[in-house]
Amino acid sequence: MSFSMASAPKPSPALSCLDTLSISSLLSGDLEEDGEGAEQDLADLEVNPYDGLPFSSRYYSLLEERKRLPVWSLRFSLLEHMESHSMMVLSADGGAGKSTQFPQWCVEYALSHEFSQGLVCCCQPYAPAACSLALRVADEMDLSLGLEVGYRVPHEDGCTPDTILRFVTDALLLEEMMSDPLLRQYGVLVIDEAQERTVATDVLLGLLRDVCQQRHDLRVLVLTAPASAHTFASFLGEGVPHLSLPSPAGPTEVLYRDPPAGRHLATASCHMILDLHRRGEEGDILVFLPSVQEIQECGAALEKECVSLSAQLSPLRVMELCAAGGGSWQELYDSERAEEQAEQVEQEEQVEQEAPAHRRRVVLTDVLGEAAFSLPNIRYVIDTGVQLKTIYNPQIRADSQLQQPISRQQADTRAQRVNSRLPGVCFRLYSQLVYEQMPASRCPAVAEANLSHLVLLLKRLDIADMGQCKFLDRPAPEALMQALEDLDYLAALDDDGNLSEVGIIMSELPLEPPLAKALIASCEFDCVSELLTIAAMLTAPPCFITPPANKEEAAATHRRLLLHPDGDHMTLINIYNAYLQHNEDEIWCRTNFLNASALRLAVVIRAELLEVMQRIELPVSPPAFGCQDNSTNIKRALISGFFLKVAHDVDGAGNYLLLTHRHVAHLHPFSSYICRRPRPAPPSWVLYHDFTISHDNCICIVSEIHPQMLVELAPQYYLGNLPPSDGRDLLTGLRLSLFPPDEQDTHTQDRHEEADDESSADTCSVQ
16 A cells, blocks of 8 residues: 655654644744743644644634534544454434544544554445535644545545545445455545445445454444444444443424425425524524425525515525535535634624624435534424435336335434524424334335346455345345346346356446446447447436426427437437537526536546546447437447336327336426427337336336347347237247247357357457
8 A cells, every 4th residue: 555644743653633743843943931932832833743734723723612522522432442443333413523523533543553554434325425524524634625635426536645534435435345355545444324224335334344354454433323323233243342422411302393284395394494584593494305306496485485584684595405416515614614704703803783694594405414414503403204215126127216204213313413502493394193103213225226236246346146245134035136137138147147248347337237238338339429428418417407487498498409309318419419519608508408517427427437448448439429320329239238128109199018017107208209399209119218106107218219129139038038018029020020930049149159259359358
């Protein structure tokens, strides 16, 4: 491991970074003779051991705040246990300071060993939380974000070789194990917010148990809520210490408020916010809503209502922070700093006149608010008690979006987000009976997610038998079998169940397996440039914006400028190319009702994918978008990855039967086949990217295909395993007409030989 530090003097291992003084500069100057002057000079010369620079005044003010945090009492106990234990469980309530303080103390431990055992890494379940914590911790350590303290989240790397404390997402840390199974660059790993029970966190804990047995110098800290601590301590084994912090004696006041019957949650939350604001009392408001849609609706309603507020009231500042869309953590943190600095200026200047009223912040969030560090000055919490969950059904290979009650553990966590010097209140927009009927804890994501990508990663880690992987809660056997079956269909597995060469390449690409296979197939069909764009646009958030007030205008704009007659996948290429042609102009995006941040991210993702393909030496064909042959080749490449996501129109009216599980769906209202004017007849056969069982059962991102393509490209066993339907009969008849029985064996043999030749090609070798 290569590691470089600033040229600061190295302290004795017995000293922590909070107690270290630099004496080198004393040699060049005279000290005051009196004791008081000498002490002042020593204080002035105290330096940061991580960058060799003197501590700022802000460092000392934040240090006083840190010492008042409840977890501060565990500091020396933690450092003592880290000397003799490989794994530990630490539990504390939200707002106690565990997410910000424990990583810093781990850096102290690593510094005491001169970082000989490796760097410090803290993983988070959500990317916005990783970014916000890196920002806060860098501020508290008096270091530069992006240098000594950094973050690494999907599609953004804010670290350098000199970074000693990294905040990363749990999924990225899991992916790091593909190239470094023992994570040797790290000496301390902090698994934060383990109670979120994401797939990556659960798998990491199982793998790290084995890693600690092979690396006795590694330290793993599991940070969790008190209610889940026993589960993790039992899983990690006997002898694992559990440090806990008692819950505060005076919990937040909780009031139950049933919303009026039939009122939308966003509307009910908006009214509650305005009622609290009109009281004129101090304190910010944190609101938990089910999804991004409700967050945006509530934000729009508040902006509309703010116009009619009394001038006597302080203005409202509405901020949206969500797990899917992220949110402006930098803006939020900067606003806190600006308010602190304004208060300091007022105190220093001893302003006698009444200070102007500060803006009241209203933070609208979803489950991200449970996992992020506590925001200061939150006096009121409004909890709607529900969340929007996406649950994968392996039997029908489809997601279901359901609005479900949260768990009691989540409800308690939300109430603890009150963080104010004034008495706080949590308003629950549900009854106490509903609270008592909630499940005790959240369902682990490994029981609800599509496991294909996870199985691909575990295969890459040479865990051939899924029974070898330890889980806190094992996934359902049918979910694992369906994941293995899908990977087998995609030719990612060999006859022994290990990764094929195609599977190894798929594991290198940061994409879902079907999309990775389609991108690999594009090398054969000379449409790599176009598939890179499609993959980037499908991985980024949706690019269309359709504000309710301008819905028709937005649809007309999209029709006029961007829709492609060959389907939604081609439309995505149209949008991406137009965005580049207009120099990534945000004003152009707003004018055309497009999401500028989503398109910016798509540019980054495409560049990352291109870099991976060049690194593993896959051939990249030049752009050819616009000609008919290219359009056909794009569809052929897509079928190679998405042949399990095909539907055909059963009545000519746009009612589509999904071939693999016989559900009926229709085209999404934003599909190019619906939005075009005059509207064309619905295509008979389509390939779709996504199907979610919800109130409208729509298939999204759809392009017309010809059934002959399925017969030519889909594996033979795919046709044999289809459930009985008119579509299967049609494909079987088409297959017989194209390949008579006496020719089918020859055709199948030729396809296998072609596949063998492709897998042995030098261009498919992974470096």
